[in-house]
Amino acid sequence: MTAPLSAIPWNTPALWCEANASLADALRTHWSALAGNHRQARQARRLLESIFPRMDILCEQACPACTDVCCQRAWVWADFRDLLFFHLAGIPPPERQLLSQPGDxxxxxGPDGCRLERLQRPFVCTWYLCxxxxxxxxxxxxxxxxxxxSLQLIKRLRREMEASFIEAVA
Ligand code: SF4
Ligand code: SF4
Incomplete structure (x- = not known):
């Protein structure tokens, strides 16, 4: 099944830049009201970093023999919670959205796996274990x-980060 093109948010370089610039601007404007968000983002980052060594081991164990590489068929992208987390946690977002159009x-x-740092990947890429x-x-x-x-707690923190961000900027 093919999803409509509009399903991929910020799928052009211009839209991606605009989304990141707008978010950075909103965070600057509402900095003091977002202290809780920064705490949540730091906690989520620590949790992610605590499980990455295990994720690396799982990749070393499973991926070399794989004949159906998930990243070659993944229909995934960075969503708003990912962007918010990158900005709150001081993580440089990827240069572009993952996909531009259906079929991408x-x-x-890359041939040796994902070329992004683990922290820069959308959460779905960490959450998914084949x-x-x-x-x-x-x-x-x-x-x-x-x-x-850890994954469940990160999911909860992401929901809370989004909700308190919306409340702060509303
Ligand atoms: S994580 Fe992806 S590439 Fe690695 S074994 Fe699983 S499906 Fe294959
Ligand atoms: S960002 Fe990395 S882990 Fe996620 S789908 Fe793309 S290559 Fe795979």
């Missing part, structure tokens, strides 16, 4: 619990 492959998918990775992760229940709980 992610522009950051069946092969899940099989490896299940072999270490304590790690599985830590990764699952």
């Amino acid at each position: 492959h992610c522009r950051y998918a 069946p092969a990775q899940m099989r490896h992760l299940r072999q270490t229940p304590a790690e599985m619990k830590k990764v699952s709980e």
Whole structure:
């Protein structure tokens, strides 16, 4: 199934620049009202950084033998919560949206994997664990619990960041 072109937000360089500039401007204008957002973003960043070593191991275990590379067929992009998190946490956003139009492959998918730093990837790229990775992760229940709980907490923080941002700028 093909989604309409409009489903991909900020899919041109101009729209992407405009979205990031507008967000940066809103954060400057409402800086003092957004102290809670900055705390949430720092917490989300710490949680992400705490699970990245495990994610790296899962990729080393599962990806070299993969014959159906997820990033070559992923229909994903950075959404508003991703942009907000990048700006609040001081992470440089990717130079462009991942896709421009239906049928595209992610522009950051390279022969050796993703060319973005892990922190710069949309959350969906961290959240998604393929069946092969899940099989490896299940072999270490304590790690599985830590990764699952961290991902759930990050999801909650992202929702809260968005809600309090909207409240602050409204
Ligand atoms: S994450 Fe899973 S589906 Fe994606 S490339 Fe690695 S093994 Fe393949
Ligand atoms: S941003 Fe990276 S991890 Fe996400 S789909 Fe693109 S290549 Fe894959």
